[in-house]
Amino acid sequence: MTPETFASALSAIRHAGSVYGVILTRGHELLFQDTPLAADRVAELATTLDDIVYYFEQEKRSPDQLVFGYDGGNLLILLLGDFRMVVFHHQADEVDFVARASRAFLKDHAMDLLAHEWAAGSGSAPVPAV
Amino acid sequence: MAGSIEMDASAPPVNEALAEALKSRQPRFFRASRGSAKGRTGPEDTGRFAENLMILQECALLVGEKLGMSAVAHAVYYEGDETGGFSFDPNSNPQNPDVAGAIVNRRMPMRDFLQSVRDFINS
Numbered sequence: 001m002t003p004e005t006f007a008s009a010l011s012a013i014r015h016a017g018s019v020y021g022v023i024l025t026r027g028h029e030l031l032f033q034d035t036p037l038a039a040d041r042v043a044e045l046a047t048t049l050d051d052i053v054y055y056f057e058q059e060k061r062s063p064d065q066l067v068f069g070y071d072g073g074n075l076l077i078l079l080l081g082d083f084r085m086v087v088f089h090h091q092a093d094e095v096d097f098v099a100r101a102s103r104a105f106l107k108d109h110a111m112d113l114l115a116h117e118w119a120a121g122s123g124s125a126p127v128p129a130v
Numbered sequence: 131m132a133g134s135i136e137m138d139a140s141a142p143p144v145n146e147a148l149a150e151a152l153k154s155r156q157p158r159f160f161r162a163s164r165g166s167a168k169g170r171t172g173p174e175d176t177g178r179f180a181e182n183l184m185i186l187q188e189c190a191l192l193v194g195e196k197l198g199m200s201a202v203a204h205a206v207y208y209e210g211d212e213t214g215g216f217s218f219d220p221n222s223n224p225q226n227p228d229v230a231g232a233i234v235n236r237r238m239p240m241r242d243f244l245q246s247v248r249d250f251i252n253s
Contacts, residue, residue: 045193063208066207
């Protein structure tokens with residue numbers, strides 16, 4: 001996945017349906033963000049997601065999708081290894097459509113990165129864990 | 131919110147309801163209000179719901195705080211082949227709202243899951 005296709009795929013999700021924001025992180029690294037939030041808010045949200053993932057790990061639990069509905073909007077959170085993808089959308093009914101598109105992107109991107117790291121000799125052989 | 135667990139008085143004995151729900155992969159519904167959770171599928175299952183409810187509420191509040199969105203309406207998760215979550219009952223007292231939720235042993239579309247919880251609230 002080239003930087004252009006990476007940005008293009010995320011931009012397509014960002015502009016699908018009632019989606020109004022997308023954040024992608026890998027651990028503490030912010031890979032992409034297009035939201036109405038200020039940068040410090042995005043950083044705080046990423047830290048909070050880290051805390052949530054850490055909590056679940058301590059409890060030996062591994063949810064891979066969380067959805068929170070608020071009066072002002074809905075949040076879809078996908079967890080895949082070190083990757084966390086957050087999609088903000090207005091229409092709660094769109095959640096499954098948004099999740100399918102986002103998960104397809106995330107799986108492709110994660111596998112692509114693993115393959116590159118393996119080819120570069122800096123990672124273990126890619127295992128399709130998804 | 132769910133500090134104690136009660137069995138619904140009309141629940142069948144010895145988790146028959148749980149066995150049937152698991153076999154048919156249908157949602158097991160629960161209610162929670164004023165610190166206690168109630169379900170028809172046994173104290174262990176109701177306890178799982180109560181634990182999930184507390185965790186999801188806490189997560190939703192933490193995330194919402196960062197976004198300036200404090201009024202949580204619902205939360206749902208997928209974990210393995212399980213779907214679980216809750217929705218606040220919009221007809222209950224806003225100062226002390228009731229919650230209804232469910233757990234089901236399949237990855238149910240989240241829209242359908244939330245609709246089933248709303249149908250349960252209105253039943």
